[in-house]
Amino acid sequence: MIETVASASMLIGEVMKVKKNHLAPDFPSGREKRLSIVSGLHGDEVSGQYICYEVIRRIKKNFEKLTGIVDVYPFINPLGLEAQNRYVPVFDTDMNTLFPGSTDGTVGEYTAALIVRDIVGSDICVDIHSSSIYMKEIPQVRINSDVAEEIEPYAKKMNTDVIWVHPSSTVMLGSLVYSLNEMGVKSMVVESGVALKIDYDYANQIVEGLFSLMTYMGIWNGESNHTHSPKIAGDKDVAYVNAESSGIFIPAIKHSDIVKKGDIIGNIVNVLTGSPEETVTAPRSGMVFSLREYPVIEEGSLVARIFGGTYE
Amino acid sequence: MNKESIYSMNTAYRGEYTIWGYQFGSGDKAACIVGSMRGNEFQQLYICSLLSKKLSELENRGAIVSGKQILLIPSLNYSSFNVGKKYWITDNSDINRSFPGNASGQATSRIAAAVMDKVTGYSYGIQFASFYMEGVFVPHVRMIETGKQSNSLANQFGLPYVLTSVPRAYDKATLNYNWQMRGTEAFSVYSKYTERIDEESAKQAVSSVLRFLTRMGIIRYNCHAGYISTILDEEELLNIKSEKSGGFFRRLVYPGDEVVRGDIIAHIVNPMTGENTAEIYAPTDGIIFFCQDTPMIYQNSVLFKMIRRLHN
Numbered sequence: 001m002i003e004t005v006a007s008a009s010m011l012i013g014e015v016m017k018v019k020k021n022h023l024a025p026d027f028p029s030g031r032e033k034r035l036s037i038v039s040g041l042h043g044d045e046v047s048g049q050y051i052c053y054e055v056i057r058r059i060k061k062n063f064e065k066l067t068g069i070v071d072v073y074p075f076i077n078p079l080g081l082e083a084q085n086r087y088v089p090v091f092d093t094d095m096n097t098l099f100p101g102s103t104d105g106t107v108g109e110y111t112a113a114l115i116v117r118d119i120v121g122s123d124i125c126v127d128i129h130s131s132s133i134y135m136k137e138i139p140q141v142r143i144n145s146d147v148a149e150e151i152e153p154y155a156k157k158m159n160t161d162v163i164w165v166h167p168s169s170t171v172m173l174g175s176l177v178y179s180l181n182e183m184g185v186k187s188m189v190v191e192s193g194v195a196l197k198i199d200y201d202y203a204n205q206i207v208e209g210l211f212s213l214m215t216y217m218g219i220w221n222g223e224s225n226h227t228h229s230p231k232i233a234g235d236k237d238v239a240y241v242n243a244e245s246s247g248i249f250i251p252a253i254k255h256s257d258i259v260k261k262g263d264i265i266g267n268i269v270n271v272l273t274g275s276p277e278e279t280v281t282a283p284r285s286g287m288v289f290s291l292r293e294y295p296v297i298e299e300g301s302l303v304a305r306i307f308g309g310t311y312e
Numbered sequence: 313m314n315k316e317s318i319y320s321m322n323t324a325y326r327g328e329y330t331i332w333g334y335q336f337g338s339g340d341k342a343a344c345i346v347g348s349m350r351g352n353e354f355q356q357l358y359i360c361s362l363l364s365k366k367l368s369e370l371e372n373r374g375a376i377v378s379g380k381q382i383l384l385i386p387s388l389n390y391s392s393f394n395v396g397k398k399y400w401i402t403d404n405s406d407i408n409r410s411f412p413g414n415a416s417g418q419a420t421s422r423i424a425a426a427v428m429d430k431v432t433g434y435s436y437g438i439q440f441a442s443f444y445m446e447g448v449f450v451p452h453v454r455m456i457e458t459g460k461q462s463n464s465l466a467n468q469f470g471l472p473y474v475l476t477s478v479p480r481a482y483d484k485a486t487l488n489y490n491w492q493m494r495g496t497e498a499f500s501v502y503s504k505y506t507e508r509i510d511e512e513s514a515k516q517a518v519s520s521v522l523r524f525l526t527r528m529g530i531i532r533y534n535c536h537a538g539y540i541s542t543i544l545d546e547e548e549l550l551n552i553k554s555e556k557s558g559g560f561f562r563r564l565v566y567p568g569d570e571v572v573r574g575d576i577i578a579h580i581v582n583p584m585t586g587e588n589t590a591e592i593y594a595p596t597d598g599i600i601f602f603c604q605d606t607p608m609i610y611q612n613s614v615l616f617k618m619i620r621r622l623h624n
Contacts, residue, residue: 009558011608012583090610092398093444097409097482104551106445107610134403173481242416246324298402299321300419 043080470538
């Protein structure tokens with residue numbers, strides 16, 4: 001059943017609507033577990049569009065296998081998606097800083113508040129992201145260390161390669177997932193690929209993860225293929241590689257390659273002089289789970305993240 | 313006046329990017345003033361230019377108290393002005409959401425860390441800020457309630473109002489919040505406009521800072537005593553929204569105006585027919601504190617913020 005979660009008339013002649021597909025058994029007992037799947041918070045991250053489509057399609061195909069509630073919110077920043085804008089258009093604000101929102105704020109805050117109000121009551125919420133235009137990411141769940149213990153059993157079902165447990169000091173206070181966890185909805189972020197594109201292999205991997213999660217929650221009796229066991233990355237397992245010069249980054253490795261400490265990750269070159277500025281090397285051994293996708297960089301730009309841990 | 317580099321980095325196409333600070337007087341770190349952090353904060357930068365000239369004159373006249381040093385950093389972000397962007401030129405990140413920063417992180421985080429390092433230790437910190445909602449304000453001093461804020465000191469600016477606010481999630485990554493947490497008495501001074509120059513309120517902002525510096529014994533300057541500020545809690549402000557529709561926003565009152573309950577304070581006009589789709593009434597007696605400054609508005613946007621039951 002399609003429902004409108006938030007709506008506001010825009011400047012001229014159009015209405016902004018955030019919608020969800022409420023999928024529930026025909027004769028619910030009222031005690032069903034509920035999973036909320038959210039996507040399209042950043043308007044440039046489009047993998048979640050395919051993932052939502054595929055999840056809904058597969059549930060509808062075997063609807064009798066659904067024994068709980070799945071609420072799918074494919075586009076919570078609809079104007080950002082249409083306008084190819086990561087942020088909330090016009091207000092130019094990152095929606096993921098506005099939660100839990102306010103009915104007395106801007107349209108972004110107003111929408112955020114209504115979305116949170118609608119999701120509260122879910123047992124689990126998965127917020128599907130697909131990085132930014134700058135970095136390519138391996139499928140991964142991101143959770144905060146404060147809530148890791150509670151959420152890890154669910155995160156492990158998501159069929160990702162990595163679960164990255166962030167230290168609590170880096171928590172994004174205005175994010176949807178942080179707000180929901182504060183309100184008692186166990187929530188996690190899934191990241192994969194790169195913005196503005198759909199990597200279908202990664203997206204299908206996450207679709208399988210969502211069905212595995214539904215099976216684990218006891219709300220799906222149908223097919224689910226768990227193909228990946230995640231490795232868990234704590235803060236100390238992850239090395240950030242930042243550029244110390246500016247120019248164009250030419251990678252010497254491929255995304256998700258295993259590297260040894262000292263291996264060349266890539267070169268930063270000066271396009272005017274034709275000479276190298278910097279050779280970027282791996283500060284530790286491990287798997288390159290994030291790699292620079294957008295080639296123009298400046299001093300400080302993130303070039304790669306390396307997951308040591310069991311890859312060392 | 314001594315010009316000093318606060319932070320310098322190389323860039324791919326713009327050459328060396330250096331953030332400059334200007335020191336007046338010498339000795340104890342008495343006061344630090346920070347201007348625009350976003351590329352649309354023209355009024356904030358303009359205020360700094362007026363202040364820079366004034367402080368230079370005062371220094372030449374020997375009117376900076378001996379043993380007191382003032383640091384002025386007019387802008388942290390020239391590049392965004394130069395390319396017509398609000399946020400950081402390469403990745404759209406917001407410097408005023410990057411504090412306290414990380415010296416080995418990405419560019420805005422490095423800038424925040426370098427600035428934090430330079431501005432820590434000053435007795436008083438002043439920032440010319442812009443609000444996340446775009447609009448026109450009655451000039452005021454804003455303080456985040458960290459438990460360390462001093463309302464009585466904020467009065468010393470002699471602006472009409474002092475506004476205190478409970479920190480929102482994103483406030484914790486601002487300069488002002490981190491400044492206070494590190495022991496500086498930090499104030500945000502809000503002028504009337506952001507994206508355009510308003511001479512009158514710019515001069516008022518300059519006077520308020522000079523008045524404050526005089527009263528804190530940092531400069532010798534004879535100036536008008538200003539206002540005895542009215543202290544307001546942001547929560548007490550009444551939000552007036554356009555609940556029925558979006559469209560042209562025809563304002564009938566402006567910040568500082570006194571209104572009576574039932575006054576029509578704005579019309580919302582259908583852009584196709586020219587008909588009024590909504591009339592906005594003053595819900596109570598009071599003074600308009602803030603209003604939106606856009607030609608058109610979305611439904612449910614906050615149009616005005618009003619101080620209840622106060623008279624001019």
